[in-house]
Amino acid sequence: MNILVIVAHPELTTSRANKALLQRLNKNRENIHIHKLYELYPDWNIDTEKEQALLLQHDRVVLQFPFYWYSCPPLLKKWFDDVMKPGWAYGTGGNRLVGKEFLIATTTGGTDNSYRSGGDNQFTISELLRPIERTITKCSGIYLPAFVSYAVDASMDEWLEQEAIRYAEHIRTPMPVLAH
Secondary structure, three states: OOEEEEEOOOOHHHOHHHHHHHHHHHHOOOOEEEEEHHHHOOOOOOOHHHHHHHHHHOOEEEEEEEOEOOEOOHHHHHHHHHHOOEOOOEOOOOOOOOOOEEEEEEEOOOOHHHHOOOOOOOOOHHHHOHHHHHHHHHOOOEEEEEEEEOOHHHOOHHHHHHHHHHHHHHHHOOHHHHOO
């Protein structure tokens, strides 16, 4: 399985958690292509055709980003707007992503208890990720269970390393196992 990891972190160099996740992937990059949007498009001029071609070359697409203000970073939202075009990703003739596997990998500063019904954030992380889930399913992609690492701001390096191991395993797990 060829995996495309689209990293959308505006401050990746200062992120302990997202750097730890990527460092683990870099130890075994077999069949994994890491694609850092903020490095590739500092001017925000996304090469739509290049991005669409990358999507077609991979079996699974991982969207890795920090979760803040209950959404993804703005460049990833623009990426969706620019790349997931009608007639290509959805709508009449838009069948390029049918059956493509998508998975969100996100980090939060809040604890898992804060992302529960009735918690500090009032909603579960699954509920808050629904707009992205619906974007993927609107494009006939397969939305797989997200990887979420909670409370990363207060975490120790050893714990981040364990999360990174869990992340590397999660994104390589076959669909029937993830979507049981």
